[in-house]
Amino acid sequence: MAPQAEGHAPARPLPFRGGGYLPTPRHGAALVAFVAIIAIWELAVRQRWVTPLFLPAPSSVLAALREVAEAGTLWRHVSESLLRIAAGWTVGTLAGLAVGFSMGLFSLARAVGLPIVSALFPIPKIALLPLLILWLGIGEVSKIATIALGVFFPTVIAVYSGIDGVPRSLIRMGQSFNLPWRDIVRKIVLPGALPGILAGFRITASIALILLVSAEMIGAEYGIGAFILAAGNLMLTDQLLAGVVCLSALGLAIGAILSRLERWLLRWR
Amino acid sequence: MELIVEGVSHRYGDVTALDGIDIAARAGEILALIGPSGCGKSTLLGIMGGILAPSAGRVMLAGEARAGTLNPLTYVFQDFALLPWRTVEGNVALALEHHRLDPGERAARIDDVLARTGLGDFRAAFPKQLSGGMRQRVGIARALAVKPSILLMDEPLSALDAQTRELLMEDFLALWLRERITAVWVTHNLAEALRVADRVAVLSRRPGRLRDVVAIGVPQSERGHDAAQRDLAALHDRLWALIKAEAQVAEREVADHGAAG
Ligand SMILES: Nc1ncnc2c1ncn2[C@@H]1O[C@H](COP(=O)(O)OP(=O)(O)OP(=O)(O)O)[C@@H](O)[C@H]1O
Numbered sequence: 189m190a191p192q193a194e195g196h197a198p199a200r201p202l203p204f205r206g207g208g209y210l211p212t213p214r215h216g217a218a219l220v221a222f223v224a225i226i227a228i229w230e231l232a233v234r235q236r237w238v239t240p241l242f243l244p245a246p247s248s249v250l251a252a253l254r255e256v257a258e259a260g261t262l263w264r265h266v267s268e269s270l271l272r273i274a275a276g277w278t279v280g281t282l283a284g285l286a287v288g289f290s291m292g293l294f295s296l297a298r299a300v301g302l303p304i305v306s307a308l309f310p311i312p313k314i315a316l317l318p319l320l321i322l323w324l325g326i327g328e329v330s331k332i333a334t335i336a337l338g339v340f341f342p343t344v345i346a347v348y349s350g351i352d353g354v355p356r357s358l359i360r361m362g363q364s365f366n367l368p369w370r371d372i373v374r375k376i377v378l379p380g381a382l383p384g385i386l387a388g389f390r391i392t393a394s395i396a397l398i399l400l401v402s403a404e405m406i407g408a409e410y411g412i413g414a415f416i417l418a419a420g421n422l423m424l425t426d427q428l429l430a431g432v433v434c435l436s437a438l439g440l441a442i443g444a445i446l447s448r449l450e451r452w453l454l455r456w457r
Numbered sequence: 458m459e460l461i462v463e464g465v466s467h468r469y470g471d472v473t474a475l476d477g478i479d480i481a482a483r484a485g486e487i488l489a490l491i492g493p494s495g496c497g498k499s500t501l502l503g504i505m506g507g508i509l510a511p512s513a514g515r516v517m518l519a520g521e522a523r524a525g526t527l528n529p530l531t532y533v534f535q536d537f538a539l540l541p542w543r544t545v546e547g548n549v550a551l552a553l554e555h556h557r558l559d560p561g562e563r564a565a566r567i568d569d570v571l572a573r574t575g576l577g578d579f580r581a582a583f584p585k586q587l588s589g590g591m592r593q594r595v596g597i598a599r600a601l602a603v604k605p606s607i608l609l610m611d612e613p614l615s616a617l618d619a620q621t622r623e624l625l626m627e628d629f630l631a632l633w634l635r636e637r638i639t640a641v642w643v644t645h646n647l648a649e650a651l652r653v654a655d656r657v658a659v660l661s662r663r664p665g666r667l668r669d670v671v672a673i674g675v676p677q678s679e680r681g682h683d684a685a686q687r688d689l690a691a692l693h694d695r696l697w698a699l700i701k702a703e704a705q706v707a708e709r710e711v712a713d714h715g716a717a718g
């Protein structure tokens with residue numbers, strides 16, 4: 189017999205209404221989907237559902253990549269791009285850190301800096317490249333300056349708001365133990381702002397990549413952007429996509445480095 | 458050491474938080490500050506510890522600091538104020554690092570306070586790995602490490618659940634009874650004030666004025682005894698009568714604000 193509530197109607201099991209909405213890890217699902225997309229793409233081209241000229245098969249892209257790699261031109265393009273992005277990002281980040289820290293720590297710097305930064309932040313920095321070329325010449329410096337400018341403003345804002353977000357109570361605590369100003373900055377403000385600063389690095393890295401390609405497409409002989417543009421002009425779509433693959437690999441590598449850095453610096457989280 | 462508040466008033470813009478407070482924390486006592494929420498208890502404690510400048514009045518120190526004091530006026534915070542990126546040991550060390558101590562003494566002080574607060578096994582843990590009670594133990598350990606002459610405690614137990622609060626209160630009292638550090642203990646919990654304090658100062662609702670200061674004649678170590686219960690119950694009723702009316706008005710005030718805004 190079914191369990192019976194004391195002398196009342198028969199008891200029913202309570203329906204379960206929870207479940208769902210919770211992200212549960214599905215290992216390998218992403219890999220399977222990725223492989224499937226590549227396979228369908230390859231199949232579509234082989235079956236002539238799409239013209240290879242417009243969308244070359246993954247295998248031809250790979251072949252084109254190997255070809256330029258063996259000819260040695262790939263390395264030339266990639267190394268020039270790496271140099272530009274590294275120089276531009278470093279200069280922009282160092283300047284951004286300096287200005288962001290001053291704005292976070294000193295009210296005068298904040299009062300002066302915040303309106304200026306807010307006004308200049310929304311300008312798409314690639315629009316300044318022609319002006320920078322006039323000022324600095326068509327060579328490397330104008331491209332590096334464009335990247336640096338693009339990186340500078342988001343860094344300032346990330347550092348400034350990172351410092352602003354450090355709980356006042358922790359600073360009060362430092363003061364109540366008579367910590368010198370220098371120690372409060374070094375031991376409380378800096379580590380407290382670090383998560384925000386590192387999140388800013390992710391944003392500036394992708395901005396730097398966009399500006400790198402744009403600048404190289406406007407005026408460069410070597411570089412991944414120039415390589416892609418030249419391939420497009422000659423309708424060499426397999427080489428074009430090989431360049432895109434290089435870019436995505438570069439983006440992934442930067443992301444991986446930043447993840448490593450975060451895991452190491454923020455291991456207390 | 459003794460801390461004397463003379464005619465202290467404080468305004469935030471046009472909000473008067475404190476109005477003409479005169480009170481002293483006497484050497485070796487625990488002075489509880491009790492009052493309805495928003496009456497200026499934290500403000501008063503900030504002024505007493507010299508991290509907030511009063512709009513009027515002054516705070517005086519009398520007597521000698523204890524031997525070995527690094528930071529005479531030391532806080533224990535309601536929200537613990539621990540650095541999440543430092544371990545238990547690192548958080549305690551923070552209070553010592555900027556003082557000239559030889560490494561041996563620094564390590565000895567850290568070991569001593571961690572042992573006394575029952576944190577010996579947790580020295581390498583990060584705050585997020587600890588329960589609320591353990592976190593406040595770190596806050597207390599950090600305060601004791603500088604051998605304070607006056608402890609300023611802003612609702613040190615308010616963020617904890619009832620059982621943890623009870624346990625930590627007993628442990629704190631046991632620590633306190635050995636050294637009898639002058640302490641100001643802010644709370645809005647009457648039972649807590651009656652358990653730990655030598656005297657209870659009652660503040661009115663905002664603007665905070667001193668309503669009364671009531672001495673509890675029974676030593677802390679005897680408050681659990683049956684003989685003391687009658688006296689304590691009488692004190693409880695007397696203090697509750699003072700606080701109840703204030704709290705009722707203060708509560709309605711907040712509701713009125715809500716209705717108006
Ligand atoms: N920085 C500030 N600026 C403006 N007003 C403030 C500031 N700090 C506190 N106040 C106001 O002053 C009054 C007293 O605040 P305080 O924090 O000292 O009260 P409290 O008794 O500690 O309250 P609680 O029980 O909520 O902790 C409150 O009305 C509060 O809104």
Ligand SMILES: [Mg+2]
Nearest residue numbers: 498499500611
């Ligand atoms: Mg308060």
